[in-house]
Amino acid sequence: MDFKGSDTITGPRTEDVLPSTATAAVKVVIVGGFGVGKTTMVGAVSEIRPLTTEETMTQASIGVDDNSRIEGKTATTVAMDFGRISISEQLILYLFGTPGQERFWFLWNGLFEGALGAVVLVDTRRLEVSFDVIGRLEERGVPFVVAVNTFPDAPSHPMEALRHALDLPDEVPMVNCDARLRASSRDVLLTLMNYLHALALQRS
Amino acid sequence: MKTPRRERREKLPSPSSPAPDPGSAKGDPERLYVITGGPDGGERAALDLVTMVVACSTPSPTVQPEQAAILRLCRAPLSVAEISAYLRLPFSVVTSLLTDLLATELVESRAPIVRAVLPDRSLLEAVMHGLQRL
Numbered sequence: 001m002d003f004k005g006s007d008t009i010t011g012p013r014t015e016d017v018l019p020s021t022a023t024a025a026v027k028v029v030i031v032g033g034f035g036v037g038k039t040t041m042v043g044a045v046s047e048i049r050p051l052t053t054e055e056t057m058t059q060a061s062i063g064v065d066d067n068s069r070i071e072g073k074t075a076t077t078v079a080m081d082f083g084r085i086s087i088s089e090q091l092i093l094y095l096f097g098t099p100g101q102e103r104f105w106f107l108w109n110g111l112f113e114g115a116l117g118a119v120v121l122v123d124t125r126r127l128e129v130s131f132d133v134i135g136r137l138e139e140r141g142v143p144f145v146v147a148v149n150t151f152p153d154a155p156s157h158p159m160e161a162l163r164h165a166l167d168l169p170d171e172v173p174m175v176n177c178d179a180r181l182r183a184s185s186r187d188v189l190l191t192l193m194n195y196l197h198a199l200a201l202q203r204s
Numbered sequence: 205m206k207t208p209r210r211e212r213r214e215k216l217p218s219p220s221s222p223a224p225d226p227g228s229a230k231g232d233p234e235r236l237y238v239i240t241g242g243p244d245g246g247e248r249a250a251l252d253l254v255t256m257v258v259a260c261s262t263p264s265p266t267v268q269p270e271q272a273a274i275l276r277l278c279r280a281p282l283s284v285a286e287i288s289a290y291l292r293l294p295f296s297v298v299t300s301l302l303t304d305l306l307a308t309e310l311v312e313s314r315a316p317i318v319r320a321v322l323p324d325r326s327l328l329e330a331v332m333h334g335l336q337r338l
Contacts, residue, residue, distance in 0.1 A: 009273050011290050017280045025254040025283060025316040026331065045338060051289035053253065055296060077294075082253075082285055087334030091327075094254045094283060108295055114252050114318040116328075131210040138213040142319075167210045186338045193335065197328045204325075 016048045019089055027094040028192065029112055031137075032121035033129035037149045037179035038097030039081040041121060044185040046083025046095065054079040055107040078104045095189075100133040112137070117192050118144040121179065124154045127165055134166060145173040145195055147188045249303040253285040253295065254316040257302060261310055270301050271310070278311060 012018075030038045043050045056077050078099065085093045098104070098111065105111050112118065118137055122130045130146075137144045148162060157165075159174055168174065173191050178184045258281045263272035270291065277290055288298045305311040317327060 009277070009290060011277045012280075012282070012286070018282065020258070020280060022281045023256050023258075023314040025256050025314075026327070027252075027254045027316065051286060053285045053288040053295055056294045082289075084283075084286075085334065085338065087331050091330055091334070092254075092256075092283075093331060093334070094285065096253065096285075108253050109250065109299075110252050110318070114254070114316055116319055116331075128208055128210075131208075134210065135213040139216045141215040165209050167212045169212070182338060186335050190332060190335050193328050193332045197325055197332070200325045200328060 012048070018086070018092065021089045022086070022092050024091045025094060026091070027096060027115050028189065029115045029118045030095060030097045030121055031100055031118055031133050033100050033123065033126060033133075036121045036123045036126075036129075038121055041119075041147075041149075041177075041179035041185045041188070042081055042083040042095050042097045044180060044182045045085060045189065047086060048084050050081045050083045052079050052081050053108075057104075057107060078107060080108070100129065102132070102136045112140055112142050115142065117196050118142050119188055119192055120144050120146045122146060122148055122162075122166075123151060124148060124157055124162065125151065127162070130166070134168070143192075143196055143199055145175065145188065145192045147175050147177045147179075147191075149179045150176050249299065249306050249313070250315075251284050251299045251302055251313065252316050252318075254283045256281045256283055256314040256316075257287065257311050258282075258314075259311050267310070268301075271305055274298075274301060274305060275310060281314075 030041055032038050039050060054077050056075055058075050080096055080098050082094055082096045085095070087093050096111070096115075120130055120134055120137070134144070134146075146162075146166065146168060148159075150156075159176075163170075163174055173195050175188055175191050177188050257274075257278050259275045259278040261275070263275040267275065270293070273291055274287055277287055284295070284298055284302065287302075288295050291298065293301075302311065302313070306313060317324075
């Protein structure tokens with residue numbers, strides 16, 4: 001542990017300090033492959049500069065070199081960027097951008113189980129990297145929407161073709177977005193909330 | 205489209221305990237720090253990334269420096285994730301430190317609103333209204 005002592009700790013900026021009434025929190029997870037724009041989207045809508053929480057894990061090494069064979073295990077740090085939106089004086093929405101590999105998810109207690117829902121951010125140039133993520137969310141029963149981050153040089157496909165390739169049921173919302181833009185990223189979150197609202201109506 | 209097609213999956217039967225045992229399969233990762241404050245390695249408090257924490261008192265000279273830093277940070281409510289980020293300590297280390305602080309009632313925590321208890325449409329409507337103001 002490399003704790004530097006309290007003198008070097010920088011807490012939230014004055015304008016980022018929450019009111020004492022802020023005691024109710026909800027979270028949404030933004031999940032997708034490396035470089036798909038998760039942190040960009042978090043930063044676009046967050047009221048604070050995105051922060052990073054991390055977890056350190058050990059992993060049995062697979063005989064990469066002699067040193068690792070002696071140690072048997074290597075330490076790896078897995079990081080998650082996150083941001084925050086104050087919904088009201090009481091309610092705070094947190095957004096977590098998480099790597100797509102499920103084997104990292106357990107490192108944070110209830111990362112998905114406690115979330116209201118998830119946004120799967122996809123890049124049409126590498127659609128297949130989101131296949132496994134979507135399957136894992138289906139298996140866990142986590143409601144999600146799919147947001148297609150429109151990179152300038154990415155091929156443009158009709159949404160129906162993407163829905164077919166991702167084998168998504170009709171009711172799962174799909175939207176185009178530009179993760180760099182606040183309004184666009186906010187609309188993705190609104191799409192998720194509308195979907196969750198519709199699911200809640202169905203249940204009642 | 206040339207990409208391969210995904211195959212839809214079914215929800216697994218036991219969604220309440222889907223987390224795989226981290227030590228069950230060879231090659232699965234494990235948390236590096238499983239430290240606990242208790243003398244006999246007691247349980248960590250069930251803390252979520254977005255459990256909100258607020259200090260009940262100012263640090264006394266007897267608390268550890270890390271815990272004193274948490275007490276100073278949490279004069280206003282702060283999530284466990286933010287504490288981890290500002291202290292640059294892994295999530296599991298922060299939950300361990302907070303377990304002690306909760307046991308000694310130096311901090312209070314408020315569990316997040318999670319999906320399992322959710323079907324609360326008014327909560328979702330509040331979030332939608334908040335997002336529309338962005």
